[in-house]
Amino acid sequence: MDGTALVAQFIAGTRWEHLPPAVQRKARLTLLDALGAALAGLQAPVARITAEFAEETWPGEQATILGSGRRASAAGAAFANGYAANAIDIDDCALYTKGHPGAQIFPTALALSEALGRSGAEMLAGMVVGYEVAHRAARIWHAAHREYQACGSWGSVACAAVASHLMGLPPAQIQHALGIAEYHAPNLPMMRDIDHPAMVKHGIGWGAMNGILSAQLAARGFTGIPSLFSLETYADWVNDIGRHFIMVDGVIFKTYCACAWGHASFDAARRLVDEHHIRIEDISHIRIETFHNAVRLGANLPATTEEAQFNVAWPLACLLVDGEIGPAQVLEERLQDERLRELASKVELVESPEYTALYEKMARGEAGGKYLSSVTITLRDGRTFRSGPVEGNIAYPQPWDEEKAERKFRWLAGRLLPADFIEHVLETVRQFEALPDVRPFVAALCEHLPRIG
DSSP: OOHHHHHHHHHHHOOGGGSOHHHHHHHHHHHHHHHHHHHHHTTSHHHHHHHHHHHHHSOOSSEEOTTTOOEEOHHHHHHHHHHHHTTTSOSOEETTTTBOSHHHHHHHHHHHHHHHTOOHHHHHHHHHHHHHHHHHHHHHHHHHOSSOBOHHHHHHHHHHHHHHHHHTOOHHHHHHHHHHHHHTOOOOBHHHHHHSOOTTTTOHHHHHHHHHHHHHHHHTTOOOOOOGGGOGGGHHHHTTTTTSOTHHHHEEOOSSSSOGGGHHHHHHHHHHHHHHTOOGGGEEEEEEEEOHHHHHHOOOOOSSHHHHHSOSHHHHHHHHHHSOOSHHHHSGGGTTOHHHHHHHTTEEEEEOHHHHHHHHHHHTTOTTOOOOEEEEEEETTSOEEEOOOBOTTOOSSOOOOHHHHHHHHHHHHTTTSOHHHHHHHHHHHHTGGGOSOSHHHHHHHHHHSOOOO
């Protein structure tokens, strides 16, 4: 069967009750993680800007823009909520994607579930569809495009899958929706934003918006090209959809509000400081050997929250001083902290060809691939401590359970929601599939959130 037709059948035919328990469990974890990321991201300037823009540009009453309480069309709400979900870079990562699926998939599923009155089970099934399409679409996308394009490119196709499922489109229209989304997908030169961090980042909101609009166009009879899933070259990457659920081991969660490329460096530095009881005031130099893309993140002192996330020196300094890299460390209110700036200015980044080769294997999903860094800390008295190669917490599969997921959610949501309501949210997500309609949940969430912007 043609690859696009096979994917369309999977999108149309997936039902929550037929999914394996491991997939259902992972779906709940991804829902909680993306919701926490979105709530925390509401505090960033990009969330206010995109919320105001969405309300003006896509007016309507279909779905809620989190934080502001504004209403918009489903596409507009997904656009704004997507930018919030990726605003502080604490959203999930996934195998083959070289990026972030959840920050696109969750807002798309939330907006359409609210607009259409879908149940919790239907929303979760839509998210599963999105992840399984995302893994495969991204893998093909990166193989077929010479330039590394960010998440909203292949994410447009994944979000079209989510939208098509929740809208109940038949397979023939789904095929067109996938082709429309792919054809209209944005060109997102990722490394240019790494070099010059800005609010464009991964183009997350654009992917969510494009996916919904593509499905809505297909529903009206608008036609699209055959998607990349139809190319025979990539048949082996597509043919197992619906039988092999990549998301179970292929979606991982972040503990730091910073680009995943820096996480091994952060872990290596913290381990050295903890093991040798190093006082921050005694450090004179921190040398980091890591892979090419991590070196590209740089060590410049940040002036914006985007520059703080696409960085190695700043988050590392935050971790060593504060013990965490969270909203409190990367939002702009903290960026003039002199102690952090002094420590960050002592960081030097050096590329290791060996680590670059291992990173490239990891990005392709090949066995033996790793994110590696080595850190050397030199003290004022001349003593030197070396970490040796450290892999850090970004690896597939990743040990992660409900306890970790809920602890992370409390951490992220604690700046915005009262403690008793956070526990209510956690209890709801534990059995989200039991919700007959997601709209009361969204309404309660907005009722308890402070108005932002």
